[in-house]
Amino acid sequence: MRVRGRAALGAALCSRTAALVLVVACVGLLPWLSGRDPALSVLRARSAEQEPTPEALTAVRDDLGLGIGPLAQLGHWLGGLSQGDLGTSWVSGAEVGPGVLAALTVSLALMAVSLGVALLLAAGLCVRTVVRGARGTPAGRTSTGAGAAMLASVPEFLLATVGLLLIGVWLGWLPTSGWSGPVDMVLPALAMGVPAGGLLGRLVADALPGAYGERWAELWRASGVSSWRIAQAGLRRAVPAVVSQFGLVAVGLTGGAVAVETVFAIPGIGRTALGAAKSQDVPLLQGCVLALLALGLAAGVLAHLARLRLLGPGLRDAQLALPAPQSATVTRSRVAVPVLLGVALLAVTVAGLLRDPYTVETAARLAPPSLAHPLGTDGLGRDVLARLGHGAASTVGTAAAVTAVSALAGLALGFLPVFSAGLADVANALPPVIVGLLVAVVTGPGASGAALAVTLTAWPPLAAHAATLVGEVRASRFLVAQQALGSTHSRILTRHVLPAVAGPVARHAVLRLPGVALALAALGFLGLGAQAPAPEWGLLLDESRSYLERAPWAALAPAVALAALAGLAVSVSSLSWGGTPARKRRTPLPSEPVSAHGS
Numbered sequence: 001m002r003v004r005g006r007a008a009l010g011a012a013l014c015s016r017t018a019a020l021v022l023v024v025a026c027v028g029l030l031p032w033l034s035g036r037d038p039a040l041s042v043l044r045a046r047s048a049e050q051e052p053t054p055e056a057l058t059a060v061r062d063d064l065g066l067g068i069g070p071l072a073q074l075g076h077w078l079g080g081l082s083q084g085d086l087g088t089s090w091v092s093g094a095e096v097g098p099g100v101l102a103a104l105t106v107s108l109a110l111m112a113v114s115l116g117v118a119l120l121l122a123a124g125l126c127v128r129t130v131v132r133g134a135r136g137t138p139a140g141r142t143s144t145g146a147g148a149a150m151l152a153s154v155p156e157f158l159l160a161t162v163g164l165l166l167i168g169v170w171l172g173w174l175p176t177s178g179w180s181g182p183v184d185m186v187l188p189a190l191a192m193g194v195p196a197g198g199l200l201g202r203l204v205a206d207a208l209p210g211a212y213g214e215r216w217a218e219l220w221r222a223s224g225v226s227s228w229r230i231a232q233a234g235l236r237r238a239v240p241a242v243v244s245q246f247g248l249v250a251v252g253l254t255g256g257a258v259a260v261e262t263v264f265a266i267p268g269i270g271r272t273a274l275g276a277a278k279s280q281d282v283p284l285l286q287g288c289v290l291a292l293l294a295l296g297l298a299a300g301v302l303a304h305l306a307r308l309r310l311l312g313p314g315l316r317d318a319q320l321a322l323p324a325p326q327s328a329t330v331t332r333s334r335v336a337v338p339v340l341l342g343v344a345l346l347a348v349t350v351a352g353l354l355r356d357p358y359t360v361e362t363a364a365r366l367a368p369p370s371l372a373h374p375l376g377t378d379g380l381g382r383d384v385l386a387r388l389g390h391g392a393a394s395t396v397g398t399a400a401a402v403t404a405v406s407a408l409a410g411l412a413l414g415f416l417p418v419f420s421a422g423l424a425d426v427a428n429a430l431p432p433v434i435v436g437l438l439v440a441v442v443t444g445p446g447a448s449g450a451a452l453a454v455t456l457t458a459w460p461p462l463a464a465h466a467a468t469l470v471g472e473v474r475a476s477r478f479l480v481a482q483q484a485l486g487s488t489h490s491r492i493l494t495r496h497v498l499p500a501v502a503g504p505v506a507r508h509a510v511l512r513l514p515g516v517a518l519a520l521a522a523l524g525f526l527g528l529g530a531q532a533p534a535p536e537w538g539l540l541l542d543e544s545r546s547y548l549e550r551a552p553w554a555a556l557a558p559a560v561a562l563a564a565l566a567g568l569a570v571s572v573s574s575l576s577w578g579g580t581p582a583r584k585r586r587t588p589l590p591s592e593p594v595s596a597h598g599s
Contacts, residue, residue: 020297023426026438027289028077030282032070033442039064041280042090064088077286086290087283100269100287106179107261107268110192111253113185117193118200118249121151125201126208133212134231136221151198153566155518156256157525160191160263161541162559165548177265188264192256196249203245207238240310247303248428251296255431259526263545270433274526277437278445285441292434300425338571341564345392348561352389357382357535366551376553378544384557387535392561394447394530395537399517402451406458406516407509411502413459414466424460432457432519436528447536450529454519458512465508469501514569521562537562 031038039060043052050056068076080087086096168176168187175184211217211234220230258270265271273288275281351374361381369376375384413420436453443449523529524538532539537558544555 020426023293023430024078024290025074027286028074028081029070030286030438030441031073038282041282044280064090081290086287089281089284091279091281091284096283096287099272099284100291103267103269103272103288104291106266107254107257107270110185110188110261110266110268111250111257113189114192114196114253115250117189118196121194121197122200122204125197126204129205129208130231130235131227133208133217133234134227136212136217150567152195152202153515153518153569154195154198155259155522155562155566156191156195157259157263157522157538158541158559158562158566159194160188160260161545161555163187163191164263164545165552165555165559169548170552179266179268184264184266188260188266191260191263192253195256196252199249199252200246203242204235204238207242208234211235211237236310240307243303243307243310245303246306247296247300250299250303251428251431254292254295255433258433258437259522262526273434273437274528277440278527280441282441285437289434289438293430296428296430300428338568341568341571345561345564345568348385349389349392352385352387352391353393355383355386355389357386357390358533359383359386366547366554368551369553375557376551378540378554379547379551384540384554387540388537388557388561391535391537391540391558394534395517395520396513398447398451399513399520402455402458402516402520403509403513405455406512407462407506409455409459410462410509411466411505413463414470414501414505417463417467417470420460420463420467424463427457427460430457433522433526433528436523436526440528445528445531447530447534450520450523453523453528454516458516458519461512462505462509466501466505469504470497473497473500511569514565517565518562518569 026033031041037057039057040052042060042064043050043056077087084097086100088094089096089099164176164187167173174187176187178184212230214237217230217234220233254270257268258274260266261268261271262274269288269291273285273292276285276288359382361377364373364377364381365379367373367377367381373383373385375388378384378387413423432454435456436450439449439453439456443452520529521536521538521541524536525542526538527542530536530539532543540558541555541562544551544558548555
């Protein structure tokens with residue numbers, strides 16, 4: 001057994017190392033992966049008006065050493081990377097390293113404040129569960145994470161835009177852009193910290209009832225131990241089981257930083273990476289992506305070390321799992337919420353599909369809501385309702401395709417857990433926004449590139465679920481009997497294992513469909529997804545930012561639609577969670593992200 005454990009550990013380590021090397025190699029080969037001449041990209045990045053003559057292209061190749069070929073250039077880049085040299089910017093000609101370091105310093109400060117906001121919010125969300133659970137009241141035995149789940153499902157870019165509109169523009173309480181003092185950090189930190197705090201609060205709130213329902217808690221209460229000590233012990237019991245997910249929160253902060261820094265014009269690593277991707281400044285983008293990847297991997301390592309520290313030396317090799325929370329009753333009110341949200345979104349979609357989203361009426365630019373235009377018009381005089389409806393159809397259709405491909409990939413890789421573990425760890429350390437930046441450099445911004453980016457990051461939780469189910473089915477006595485009766489391996493796989501795994505994974509994938517749509521909207525908001533004049537929800541929200549003060553309805557319409565989509569995601573997820581029998585429930589795996597939109 002010990003030999004097998006060491007072999008599995010070695011295989012997992014090799015898988016993780018190979019996956020990390022593959023990602024770093026892809027980053028290093030970015031100038032050639034697009035199929036375009038790197039010298040031509042550099043020439044256009046430096047001066048779009050200069051004629052790309054053979055002499056000019058040769059001069060660029062000689063200047064940057066691009067004539068030695070991709071593999072030699074990759075070796076040169078890796079050699080410089082080992083010495084701390086990230087290369088030279090194609091646009092400005094300045095060294096990349098100092099610029100990345102300065103931007104990273106800004107982002108780390110913002111992330112630290114955001115993490116503080118998240119921890120405070122998570123603590124506030126869990127206070128009631130901790131207190132009532134320590135006292136042994138019935139309310140402490142049920143999950144109280146519904147509100148936390150709602151907060152966790154709100155995308156950072158949406159929260160940042162709404163905060164900018166309400167608090168910055170309408171009320172004028174806080175600055176709307178810049179980075180000159182602590183007051184400039186309030187709105188960005190709230191936009192990043194609230195979803196992260198909701199996720200942390202949901203994780204802990206879901207784990208606490210199982211801890212307080214264990215036998216030790218009942219014995220302590222019967223022995224007269226104070227509620228304060230029981231609360232401390234319950235937290236100590238619950239947190240190690242979910243602390244691995246805390247690293248994913250930090251990864252989510254790195255992805256959220258791209259959108260939040262863009263909205264508030266903060267000179268951080270996220271905004272720098274986005275600008276580099278749009279200007280085709282590949283060396284600068286390489287440095288930013290490596291910095292963000294290092295942050296995500298470091299967060300995962302720190303979370304793992306924190307878990308070992310909390311478990312102590314006696315339990316470090318144990319796979320602790322909390323008893324599943326008790327099943328909640330599925331009431332009519334719980335069913336009514338997703339039904340109402342779904343009907344409302346469907347009604348808006350149908351009403352919008354009956355209108356033309358591309359008709360331009362210059363005389364009706366930025367018109368307020370009226371009978372002719374129920375949701376008003378945008379900056380070109382186009383009907384907002386029409387664009388919202390057509391955007392819903394395209395966004396949901398793309399999300400359905402991405403979800404189907406992710407489900408198939410997760411199901412296939414679930415049968416190869418040792419091979420997929422390393423890829424999953426690296427994919428979890430790269431939010432969809434970061435992958436979207438890399439894909440945009442290779443394929444250019446567009447709907448297909450955004451779909452590819454989300455697909456590359458959406459499969460790990462489905463693969464983790466499939467791997468767990470495969471292990472459970474293969475260990476069942478029924479399959480042992482089938483093997484004893486002489487059934488072939490292929491027959492067992494196709495007739496018993498695959499049907500038992502495919503159904504639950506497919507249902508899991510359907511629950512993630514709204515989250516996938518939100519991820520696509522986030523890329524559209526950043527200009528990495530569907531391009532104008534396509535009526536995509538994220539793009540609609542981004543286009544309306546330039547005239548927030550004059551026509552706030554143009555921004556509120558897609559913002560409310562995205563908020564309703566987030567509400568639908570969490571409502572369906574909580575309905576499924578509450579209605580699942582207790583014996584089927586489990587604590588999320590360490591490699592399985594819980595966030596609905598950071599996947």
